[in-house]
Amino acid sequence: xxxxxxxLGLLFLLLPLVALLVRTPWGDLGAHLSTPGVLQALRxxxxxxxxxxxxxxxxxxxxxxxxxxxxxPGTRLLRALVTVPLVLPPVVGGLALLLLLGRRxxxxxxxxxxxxxxxxxxxxxxxLAEAFVAMPFLVxxxxxxxxxxxxxxxxxxxxxxxxxxxxxxxxTLPLVAPGISAGAVLCFARALGEFGATLTFAGNFPGVTxxxxxxxxxxxxxxxxxxxxLALLLLLVSVxxxxxxxxxxxxxxxx
Amino acid sequence: xNPTPGPLLSPAAGRPEVTxxxxxxxxxxxxxxxxxxxxxxxxxxxxxxxxxxxNGAGKTTVLHTLAGLLRLRSGRIMxxxxxxxxxxxxxxxxxxxxxxxxxxxxxLLFPHxxxxxxxxxxPRARGARRRVARDEASAxxxxxxxxxxxxxxxxxxxxxxxxxxxxxxxxxxxPRLVLLDEPLAALDAATRLGxxxxxxxxxxxxxGSALLVTHDPIDAMVVADRIVVLEDGRVVQDGTPAEVARAxxxxxxxxxxxxxxxxxxxxxxxxxxxxxxxxxxxDQVEGAALVAFPPTSVTLHRRxxxxxxxxxxxxxxxxxxxxxxxxxxxxxxxxxPPVLADVTPAAxxxxxxxxxxxVWVSFKATDTHVYPx
Amino acid sequence: MPRHxxxxxxxxxLALLLTGCGExSAxxxxxxxxxxxxxxxxxxxxxxxxxLGEQFEDxxxxxxxxxxxxxxxxxxxxVLGGAPTDVLATASPxxxxxxxxxxxxxxxxxxxxxxxxxxxVPAGNPGGVRTLADLTREELTxxxxxxxxxxxxxxxxxxxxxxLTAAPDTYExxxxxxxTRVRLDEVDAALVYRTDILAAxxxxxxxxxxxxxxxxNDYPIAVLTxxxxxxxxxxxxxxxxxxxGREVLGEAGFDLP
Numbered sequence: 001x002x003x004x005x006x007x008l009g010l011l012f013l014l015l016p017l018v019a020l021l022v023r024t025p026w027g028d029l030g031a032h033l034s035t036p037g038v039l040q041a042l043r044x045x046x047x048x049x050x051x052x053x054x055x056x057x058x059x060x061x062x063x064x065x066x067x068x069x070x071x072x073p074g075t076r077l078l079r080a081l082v083t084v085p086l087v088l089p090p091v092v093g094g095l096a097l098l099l100l101l102g103r104r105x106x107x108x109x110x111x112x113x114x115x116x117x118x119x120x121x122x123x124x125x126x127x128l129a130e131a132f133v134a135m136p137f138l139v140x141x142x143x144x145x146x147x148x149x150x151x152x153x154x155x156x157x158x159x160x161x162x163x164x165x166x167x168x169x170x171x172t173l174p175l176v177a178p179g180i181s182a183g184a185v186l187c188f189a190r191a192l193g194e195f196g197a198t199l200t201f202a203g204n205f206p207g208v209t210x211x212x213x214x215x216x217x218x219x220x221x222x223x224x225x226x227x228x229x230l231a232l233l234l235l236l237v238s239v240x241x242x243x244x245x246x247x248x249x250x251x252x253x254x255x
Numbered sequence: 256x257n258p259t260p261g262p263l264l265s266p267a268a269g270r271p272e273v274t275x276x277x278x279x280x281x282x283x284x285x286x287x288x289x290x291x292x293x294x295x296x297x298x299x300x301x302x303x304x305x306x307x308x309x310n311g312a313g314k315t316t317v318l319h320t321l322a323g324l325l326r327l328r329s330g331r332i333m334x335x336x337x338x339x340x341x342x343x344x345x346x347x348x349x350x351x352x353x354x355x356x357x358x359x360x361x362x363l364l365f366p367h368x369x370x371x372x373x374x375x376x377x378p379r380a381r382g383a384r385r386r387v388a389r390d391e392a393s394a395x396x397x398x399x400x401x402x403x404x405x406x407x408x409x410x411x412x413x414x415x416x417x418x419x420x421x422x423x424x425x426x427x428x429x430p431r432l433v434l435l436d437e438p439l440a441a442l443d444a445a446t447r448l449g450x451x452x453x454x455x456x457x458x459x460x461x462x463g464s465a466l467l468v469t470h471d472p473i474d475a476m477v478v479a480d481r482i483v484v485l486e487d488g489r490v491v492q493d494g495t496p497a498e499v500a501r502a503x504x505x506x507x508x509x510x511x512x513x514x515x516x517x518x519x520x521x522x523x524x525x526x527x528x529x530x531x532x533x534x535x536x537x538d539q540v541e542g543a544a545l546v547a548f549p550p551t552s553v554t555l556h557r558r559x560x561x562x563x564x565x566x567x568x569x570x571x572x573x574x575x576x577x578x579x580x581x582x583x584x585x586x587x588x589x590x591x592p593p594v595l596a597d598v599t600p601a602a603x604x605x606x607x608x609x610x611x612x613x614v615w616v617s618f619k620a621t622d623t624h625v626y627p628x
Numbered sequence: 629m630p631r632h633x634x635x636x637x638x639x640x641x642l643a644l645l646l647t648g649c650g651e652x653s654a655x656x657x658x659x660x661x662x663x664x665x666x667x668x669x670x671x672x673x674x675x676x677x678x679x680l681g682e683q684f685e686d687x688x689x690x691x692x693x694x695x696x697x698x699x700x701x702x703x704x705x706x707v708l709g710g711a712p713t714d715v716l717a718t719a720s721p722x723x724x725x726x727x728x729x730x731x732x733x734x735x736x737x738x739x740x741x742x743x744x745x746x747x748x749v750p751a752g753n754p755g756g757v758r759t760l761a762d763l764t765r766e767e768l769t770x771x772x773x774x775x776x777x778x779x780x781x782x783x784x785x786x787x788x789x790x791x792l793t794a795a796p797d798t799y800e801x802x803x804x805x806x807x808t809r810v811r812l813d814e815v816d817a818a819l820v821y822r823t824d825i826l827a828a829x830x831x832x833x834x835x836x837x838x839x840x841x842x843x844x845n846d847y848p849i850a851v852l853t854x855x856x857x858x859x860x861x862x863x864x865x866x867x868x869x870x871x872x873g874r875e876v877l878g879e880a881g882f883d884l885p
Contacts, residue, residue: 103769104813120814121769121797152363155324158350159357161428162380170376174367203798203809204774210799218801221701222776 017235024232025225032229040207041215041230042237048123048211049191052130053138056187059131060138061180065168067139068146079143086136093132094200101128101201125202126209130191137190138183145179146172185245192238279432279464283320284330292316292488298432298464303455305479306468307499309507312485314468315360318434321466322357323350334431351380356425356433361441362417364409370420371396371405377428395423399457415446422454426461433458435467439474451477472511476500484508502626503547514547517592518628526625532591535565536625543628550583552622553596556615557606564617570594572612575603584608586616594618665860666712668696668703670719670778670847671804672743675827676880677717683876684867691860699802700724700778707732707852714861717849717868719743719803719821720778724848734855737848740868741882743821744844745782747835748810748828755816760787760837763794763817771809771818774799778845779806783819786843807832821845823881844883 025032032038067079085093101108103118111117119125153175157167173180195213202209204218212234220227279298286292292313298304306314319325321332323339326347332340334355339348356377364373374392379385396402399419409417418438425433438454439447455478458465469475475482476496484492484499484507492504503509509516519528521544526534534546554560560567570588581597594616598608606614669677674697681693696703696711700718704726707716716733717740718724724737749757755768763770772794773780780799787794797815800806807824809815811831825834849868851861867873874884 098812098814102812102814118769118814150363152359153365155322155350156357156359156363156365157376157380158324159322159353159355160377160380160424161351162376163349163351166380170380171365174365177367199801199805203771204800205796205798208797218774218776218799220705221699221774221801224705 020228020231020235024228028225029229032226033233035226037206037210037215038230038233041210041212042233044123044126044207044210045192045212045234046237046241048126048130049188049194051127052134052191053184053188055127055131056135056138056191057180057184060135060183060187061142061173064139064142064146065172068143082139083136085133090133090194090196091200094129094197094202097125097129097132097197097201101125120201121203121205121209123202123208126198126211129197129201130194133194133197134187134190137186138180141183141186142176142180145176145183148179149175181245185242188245189238189242192234192241278333278335279321279466280331280333281317281321282330283317283327283332285316285320285325285328287316290316290488292320294485294488294490296466296483296490298466300431300464301462302481303458303465303467303479304481304483305475306466306483306485307470307472307475307508307511308485309470311487313488314470314485315436316488317485318357318436318466318468321432322355322434323348323353354429354431356428356430358418358421358425358433358435358438360436360438362409362421364417364420364424366409369406369408370401370412373409373420374424374427377424381428391427392423395427396420399423399453413446414442415450418442418450419453422457426457430463432464432466433461435465437468437470439469439471454478472500501547502545502624504545504628509547514549515553515592515595517546519544519546521625524620528592530592534592534623535620536623537621538625540625540627544625545628546623546625548618548623550595550597551581553594553616553618555584555586555596555598555602555606555608556617559615560617562617563619565620566623567615567617569613569615572608572610572614574610575608582608584614586614588616591616663690663857663860664692664694665714665857665864666694666696667715667717667864668698668707668711668713669715669717670700670703671697671802672719672779672821672823673697673717673847676823676877676882679876679880680868680873683872684864687867688863691863693864701776702802710854712854712856713852714855714857715849715864716852717847718778719847720781720845721848722781723778724850727852728850732853734851734853734858734861737850738865738869739846739885740849740873741847741877742844742885743823743847743882744840745779745786745819745837746822746825746840747837748807748818748820748825748832749816749835750810750813751831751833753833754813757817757835759835760790760792763787763796763819764792766795768795768816769814770794770796771798771800771806771815772796773803773806773819774801777801777803779803779819779821782843782845786819786837786840789839789843821881826881841883846885847882 067075067082098105098120100106101119103109103112108119119128153171154167157171162170193213195217198211199214204210204214212230216227216230216234219230278300281296283292283294290313294317306317308314316325320327327340327342329342338346339353340346365376368376371389371392374395375388378388378391383391393405396405399422401416401419404412404416409420412420439451442450451474458478467478479496482494482496482499483490486505486507492499492508499508500512503512503514503516506516517528517534519526520542521540524536524539526536526544526546528534536546568588568591570586570591572584573587574585576583582600582603584596584598585593586596587593596616608614667677677695681695684693685691700720700723703716703718704723707713707727708730716727727733728737747757749755762768772783775781775784803820803824806818807820807828810818811828822834825832849865851858851865855861878884
């Protein structure tokens with residue numbers, strides 16, 4: 001009963017990739033890949049997605065903890081708000097970031113006035129845009145793991161003399177580590193493919209804000225074949241990184 | 256024994272001069288939903304107390320208040336001269352800062368830490384350096400006979416081994432009071448026997464006070480010096496295992512220890528039961544009285560028996576239950592108390608016992624134990 | 629090289645967000661010329677063509693014109709990908725050329741307008757931009773169109789002609805995106821079409837650039853071979869090329885050939 005829709009689902013996910021592979025101009029692969037901007041964009045993509053994931057971990061894990069543990073009214077609303085970036089078109093997310101952090105933005109204008117700092121058109125803006133879009137993935141995964149975790153382990157740690165922080169660090173975190181790493185992998189993957197928010201908030205300049213998805217999109221305007229090669233490269237690197245991360249973090253398998 | 260420690264710990268008077276080191280003095284009051292807990296408890300240093308009671312009696316709640324995981328609404332908890340909880344004075348010592356160890360029901364060994372690191376967790380959390388904590392943990396593992404398993408993850412241990420690790424982990428913090436929540440419930444019958452006697456030995460060697468929650472009377476009898484019976488949030492009986500076994504004070508305890516128990520008013524050598532009927536007893540108790548007698552002392556007959564037994568009446572079999580080598584027969588009669596009788600399977604056949612069968616009950620006054628109710 | 633293949637793009641989302649989507653909705657007009665006409669037009673044409681569409685519908689009762697406005701390259705991809713379209717109007721002969729080479733254009737495309745670049749600055753000109761040379765100032769935040777799209781190609785040509793190397797902070801992939809940066813006051817200047825500046829109103833000021841006319845874009849329009857309504861398509865193209873069409877385009881700031 002389930003096999004047919006499962007097979008259809010798999011085909012639906014895989015066939016577009018097959019089409020991409022079929023249309024790849026394999027003969028010109030080397031020439032396309034050695035175009036100067038390509039490696040630059042790839043490196044920028046990996047670095048900014050990595051930093052965005054780090055940012056999401058630093059902010060998202062505590063946020064997930066609050067959502068899972070806080071016994072305050074309004075958690076439900078808070079949880080709904082956290083997932084907003086999931087339903088928001090990324091372009092709108094980028095626009096919202098611009099309206100907040102742009103040099104005329106709610107907060108950005110004060111940053112600009114006080115420090116002369118303007119975030120748009122910088123790599124920091126790329127990281128922020130990616131983190132904005134990717135953080136819900138991490139928060140949802142970690143919150144789920146925290147809810148699923150047996151809180152009595154924390155009680156046990158407390159009776160052994162561990163304070164809140166020690167308990168969090170030595171008991172709670174390791175218990176939800178699979179959830180955190182799964183969330184981080186999702187988060188990284190989402191950040192790597194981020195396009196709309198980055199374009200709108202950070203702009204598009206080679207070496208600074210032009211990540212692979214932006215490079216692919218722009219190349220599509222002039223040279224669709226080169227765009228396919230870039231897309232393929234992004235795909236390949238993503239798969240390699242994700243498989244490596246999963247193997248290392250998730251595959252270890254805690255009971 | 257008086258079911259409550261009396262004025263010893265009334266919250267108003269308090270008892271700041273509680274003497275013996277490690278003495279637990281707890282006066283617990285709290286409400287959770289419709290459940291009310293009202294328990295007074297004192298445990299001298301070195302004593303092992305079993306908290307016995309049916310499900311929902313509040314046993315685990317008592318442990319959690321003592322560990323600091325649950326807050327009192329009112330009352331007081333003192334360990335030695337230290338006040339752990341006193342809501343009136345807004346005192347609540349966090350679980351981490353109490354000298355109270357706890358063995359949880361399913362042990363809650365940290366699944367990501369080795370056995371050694373589980374045991375070393377407490378000393379580490381309390382500030383010991385890693386090496387010192389590990390040495391300490393190794394010594395404890397030696398003591399509970401798990402040196403070989405030090406490097407294993409808890410998932411690889413048997414139930415009995417986990418229980419020993421949990422005990423070592425709780426004791427490694429050198430608590431003055433150790434709390435054990437159903438420490439044997441997760442074990443199968445075969446393992447249970449050995450683990451139970453080991454547990455009794457370790458708790459005796461440990462030297463501090465121990466409070467053990469169980470719903471199994473045998474565990475309580477073997478491991479504990481004293482049994483406190485909890486029903487519906489209150490202490491209904493408090494005494495040595497022998498006292499509890501001989502003179503149960505509630506239907507629940509009587510059933511646990513396998514006695515018939517009836518409540519009434521004594522006058523001379525008879526007790527008039529509250530639920531109807533009169534029992535002849537050998538001792539004299541005036542006023543409120545409890546009468547206990549073992550089912551083995553009750554004999555059943557097809558016809559009215561001859562002989563000296565003074566408690567004799569006709570009734571009807573209402574149920575039979577096969578036990579190990581005997582059959583426990585329930586007999587009911589109008590104007591007489593319901594009675595349990597243990598008979599051999601042969602007797603069941605001979606007397607043609609079945610639900611609804613008419614039968615005569617008899618037992619001697621000298622087989623009863625009567626005591627003030 | 630094989631000819632261009634259909635390619636899926638994420639473009640329309642951005643393009644539609646930044647430009648708005650003009651569309652005519654009408655009850656089913658049935659067949660018989662002119663009926664429902666679908667026109668894909670460069671983003672910079674959205675104002676003028678929306679106006680033209682209304683006039684056309686007034687002049688041809690029963691006709692409905694539906695527009696898809698986006699970057700010219702995106703439009704070319706979509707037409708090459710088989711979008712059922714009657715008319716295509718792009719902002720450069722190059723983008724139209726891709727469609728022509730694929731054999732999807734009926735006859736020869738006609739140039740109906742020219743658009744030249746101006747420097748767009750936010751109201752009040754916070755960066756103090758005066759001339760094209762100011763676009764080389766590092767301390768200013770500058771947006772240009774990417775060289776891959778028509779307005780970017782024109783900008784590159786203009787800057788090269790002036791012997792200048794601009795210092796942009798971002799390359800936008802469509803002219804409206806560049807203009808939006810100016811409107812939001814996130815950049816000090818951008819090189820965009822004069823028509824866009826006119827349409828933007830008070831938020832944006834335009835500075836004439838000497839020689840901009842030499843680097844102006846030709847806007848070609850054509851009926852497509854796969855047009856579901858070829859008669860309607862021809863009627864619409866004729867209308868764009870007519871005197872009333874020229875008037876509307878002229879008012880919007882286009883140069884007329």
